[in-house]
Amino acid sequence: MTDRVFVDTNVLIYGRDASEPPKQKRAMAWMARLWSERTGRLSFQVLNEFYVTVTNKLQPGMDPQSAREDVRFLLAWRPIPVDARVVEGAWRIQDRYKLSWWDALIVSAAQVSDCRYLLTEDFQENLNIGNVEVINPFHIPPESI
Numbered sequence: 001m002t003d004r005v006f007v008d009t010n011v012l013i014y015g016r017d018a019s020e021p022p023k024q025k026r027a028m029a030w031m032a033r034l035w036s037e038r039t040g041r042l043s044f045q046v047l048n049e050f051y052v053t054v055t056n057k058l059q060p061g062m063d064p065q066s067a068r069e070d071v072r073f074l075l076a077w078r079p080i081p082v083d084a085r086v087v088e089g090a091w092r093i094q095d096r097y098k099l100s101w102w103d104a105l106i107v108s109a110a111q112v113s114d115c116r117y118l119l120t121e122d123f124q125e126n127l128n129i130g131n132v133e134v135i136n137p138f139h140i141p142p143e144s145i
Contacts, residue, residue, distance in 0.1 A: 006110035008120035
């Protein structure tokens with residue numbers, strides 16, 4: 001696969017959530033594939049949500065130092081900032097597709113990143129939003145793309 005894949009927060013979280021072994025295994029498989037092919041993308045919004053969730057909401061949560069190391073590691077993917085281009089795109093997406101503000105920001109960042117796919121369990125499967133196709137990584141294995 002050479003197409004870019006935008007990773008939503010839930011995929012990163014399940015990669016660290018031992019309470020959901022099947023989802024953890026699938027999230028890790030996707031992440032390994034994206035790392036090996038260098039096709040993974042994300043945004044600073046995703047990194048912030050990941051850090052807060054794994055340190056404050058997961059039971060048991062990650063210690064802050066480990067979570068920070070994960071975030072530092074993911075900085076190699078050159079996260080997309082939430083800038084004017086992302087915000088303007090998110091407004092259009094929110095109006096047209098009736099998504100929440102936070103979800104519209106994710107889709108807009110995926111579009112700005114020139115991603116073909118968005119990995120998330122938070123949207124309807126096989127939904128196409130502009131040029132981005134939503135894939136539920138817990139239903140579709142990485143080798144099928």
